[in-house]
Amino acid sequence: MMRALALALLLAATTVGCDGESPAPAPATAAAVGQPASLAVSELAVSEVASWPVDAGRLRMLGLGPTYVVWAAARDGRSQAGPTRVVVSDLDGGTRRTVYRSTYAGGQIGGVAEMAGRVLVVDERPGPSDHGPPTAWRLMAVGLAGGRRVLAESEPGVVSWSPAPVTADGAGGWTAGWVQQDAEPPTGAVAFTWMPGSDPRRWGSVGRAQLVGLTADGLLLERIGRDEVRGMYRIDLALRTRSGVRRLTDDGLVVEADVDGSTLAWSERADRGHQLADPVEVHTLDLDHLDGPETIRRGATGWELHAGDGFVLRSGRHLGLSVAPAQGGTPLRLPGARVPGTSNSPAVLADRVAYVRRTDDGVRLVVLEVAETADVG
DSSP, rough: OOHHHHHHHHHHHHHHOOOOSSSOOOOOEEEEEOOOOOSOOEEHHHHHHEEEEOOOEEEEEEOOOOEEEEEEEEESEEEEEEEEEEEEEETTTTTEEEEEOSTTTTTTEEEEEEEEEEEEEEEEOOOOOTSSSEEEEEEEEEETTTEEEEEOOOOOOOOOOOOOOOEEEEEEEEEEEOOOOOOOOOOOOEEEOOOSOOOOEEEEEESSSSEEEOOEEEEEEEEEEEETTTTTEEEEEEEEETEEEEEEEOSSSSSEEEETTTTTEEEOOOOSSSSSEEEEEEEEEETTSSSSEEEEEEEEOOOOEEEEEEEEEOGGGOEEEEEETTTSOOEEEEESSSOOTTOOOOOTTTTTEEEEEEETEEEEEEEEEEEGGOOOO
């Protein structure tokens, strides 16, 4: 979901754990997690579902399934080491196994998206620049019980950005066709969706856009404009369905976006003051009732943003994470602090959150369940 912003920055610049396969320690049993002291009491509470020690330097991406966690694992704990394989760990026993390794010489894993018993994996052969597209890529559907399928791959001789897959309710989606052409802005992309047992469905051109989520009705897109807002190409959200395209924002300030069911959440950068790309507001919108967004956060906020079942997860200052009710309310800071110098983003599935945190017991991967306080006890 950061891909659209990275492309906007690039285009504006051109115009101006232990991750082995041996059994891991058994996760902790479910236990209530205390709420930090606060002047206000949140409408949300969390309880621990599972927890085990990890080497945060090796863990690069997280995906959360109903009974397991997946991640891309690096060869060693160096912060710059690229991940080369995909690991799955069961929540009940903590047993880990590698389900995919990069098939390119010197290749690495560029993306992981959990998909109800499968994982969508972006396999890349890196290019000469850390900030440019890979020289080759393929998008794989990998079954956790076995089997794999190539869903898309780069064209020989064409340097293009790899897709950033998204998933929802057992379906997957991605955009392809962002081609770097001698510093000229890309002209368009094509959206695809896929259901197991069928061939990928081509939705056709979505223009200068990235697919960032799937809804019950269609595709959630981040659309990159050709004009700039405060030195960056504008980014707005739109919903594409079979009946057409509906614009959801129009100020060009979108930074990050995510959707879970009917809950859409996004962050925006400031239209004045602050740093150019820093997100300063978080908004939500009920896609079942498109009658105006709720603003659930004003003031400095972090880059991480994920929509859950009735809540929004966001990062904040001092490497912290918090959840807040989707329709507004008091945020609840999650226990522990993020691990600095690593790129292990949290994952959300329905009412659960997975993230890596540092505590008095060391660095652990933790899965929490989020509920309204009225549902707890």
